[in-house]
Amino acid sequence: MRMPxxxxxTPYLYWQQDIRAxxxxxxxxxxxxxxxxxxxxxxxxxxxxxxxxxIACSSGTDALLMALMALGIGPGDAVFTxxxxxxxxxxxxxxxxxxxxxxxxxxxxxNLDPEALDTAVRALAFGNGSHPLPGPALEQAGLxxxxxxxxxxxxxxxxxxxxQQVADTHGLAVVEDAAQSFGAQYKGRPSCGxxxxxxxxxxxxxxxxxYGDGGAVFTDEDDLADILRSIRNHGSGRDKYDTVRxxxxxxxxxxxxAILLVKLMGFPAEMSNRQHLAGLYSRLLAESCPxxxxxxxxxxSLSAWAQYSVQAENREAIRKGLQDAGIPTAIYYxxxxxxxxxxxxxxxxxGDMPVSERVAERIFSxxxxxxxxxxxxxxxxxxxxxxxxxxx
Ligand SMILES: *Cc1c(COP(=O)(O)O)cnc(C)c1O
Numbered sequence: 001m002r003m004p005x006x007x008x009x010t011p012y013l014y015w016q017q018d019i020r021a022x023x024x025x026x027x028x029x030x031x032x033x034x035x036x037x038x039x040x041x042x043x044x045x046x047x048x049x050x051x052x053x054x055i056a057c058s059s060g061t062d063a064l065l066m067a068l069m070a071l072g073i074g075p076g077d078a079v080f081t082x083x084x085x086x087x088x089x090x091x092x093x094x095x096x097x098x099x100x101x102x103x104x105x106x107x108x109x110x111n112l113d114p115e116a117l118d119t120a121v122r123a124l125a126f127g128n129g130s131h132p133l134p135g136p137a138l139e140q141a142g143l144x145x146x147x148x149x150x151x152x153x154x155x156x157x158x159x160x161x162x163x164q165q166v167a168d169t170h171g172l173a174v175v176e177d178a179a180q181s182f183g184a185q186y187k188g189r190p191s192c193g194x195x196x197x198x199x200x201x202x203x204x205x206x207x208x209x210x211y212g213d214g215g216a217v218f219t220d221e222d223d224l225a226d227i228l229r230s231i232r233n234h235g236s237g238r239d240k241y242d243t244v245r246x247x248x249x250x251x252x253x254x255x256x257x258a259i260l261l262v263k264l265m266g267f268p269a270e271m272s273n274r275q276h277l278a279g280l281y282s283r284l285l286a287e288s289c290p291x292x293x294x295x296x297x298x299x300x301s302l303s304a305w306a307q308y309s310v311q312a313e314n315r316e317a318i319r320k321g322l323q324d325a326g327i328p329t330a331i332y333y334x335x336x337x338x339x340x341x342x343x344x345x346x347x348x349x350x351g352d353m354p355v356s357e358r359v360a361e362r363i364f365s366x367x368x369x370x371x372x373x374x375x376x377x378x379x380x381x382x383x384x385x386x387x388x389x390x391x392x
Contacts, residue, residue: 321387
């Protein structure tokens with residue numbers, strides 16, 4: 001048995017005719033950049049999410065960078081975020097010239113802890129030492145708290161009601177990093193509509209993936225949307241050869257937009273398969289491997305199940321057992337962002353974010369994609385149980 005961690009081939013084979021036809025159509029009309037499919041995609045995305053504007057762009061990373069640029073965030077600004085995420089979440093803060101301030105996570109959902117956010121903003125304002133802060137950067141300049149990037153890790157939305165309360169108290173803009181959570185819900189509200197600006201990724205392995213890099217930014221505010229569209233295209237003004245602000249080449253290729261329009265047709269069924277498979281995993285693991293910590297989804301929320309991640313004390317032994325049985329696993333994320341070498345100038349130390357650090361030592365992800373069968377989930381769980389029992 002050898003199974004993929006994420007199966008990209010099966011959906012391609014299933015949608016092959018439509019995918020090839022839509023690519024052919026772009027090849028024939030020849031509008032390879034900002035062609036009609038891009039606008040069609042944006043309309044479809046904004047309708048699905050129920051926000052005023054969806055702005056397709058070149059990647060999830062560029063979506064986040066564009067969001068910070070549109071908010072006017074730069075040197076001297078503090079942007080709060082979780083250390084338990086993909087590196088891009090913090091990278092864009094530094095690219096914008098601002099300073100990342102890390103806030104530890106909730107031990108159950110692995111998402112940014114709103115109470116810790118409140119403590120961190122107050123610590124920054126009053127210098128009272130109640131939360132670890134980026135030392136050297138602080139000494140150089142008093143930082144202005146400007147925004148929080150909350151990440152919906154593994155597909156589950158963070159606690160936006162509480163995060164918004166804290167953000168409102170301190171005047172922070174809430175940016176939703178929905179790179180892993182397109183299709184998720186928070187209290188009945190779709191992900192990508194939960195912050196002032198939301199950013200998603202269409203990297204192939206994400207819940208809604210294209211066949212290359214892609215992303216989108218979402219907002220309800222017309223003026224922000226205008227700025228985001230301008231930033232996407234080199235800061236263009238009304239005339240595209242007028243440059244009115246600093247921007248990027250942040251456009252999405254027309255071919256990728258066309259592919260996404262096809263993939264959106266299958267997306268609702270894929271999302272319901274993910275719900276079913278995650279439920280099956282959790283039920284079978286609870287029966288045969290109760291010492292494993294399975295994912296907990298907050299009441300009223302729906303995860304997009306970008307990953308199905310569990311915690312185990314004997315993680316490496318279980319992963320080795322699975323590998324021998326031809327079952328791939330992955331670790332998201334082995335090193336929290338505050339301890340990445342690129343963040344060293346901020347002066348964070350091991351122990352500063354204890355929950356993230358503890359989770360990073362124990363977490364790993366099992367194969368998860370909508371084309372897994374119930375039988376495969378059963379086999380994976382059997383191998384997990386076998387490896388776990390051999391190693392204790
Ligand atoms: C994948 C990802 C990104 C970056 O998206 P790209 O499209 O790969 O640039 C940002 N944040 C999180 C949480 C991600 O998982």
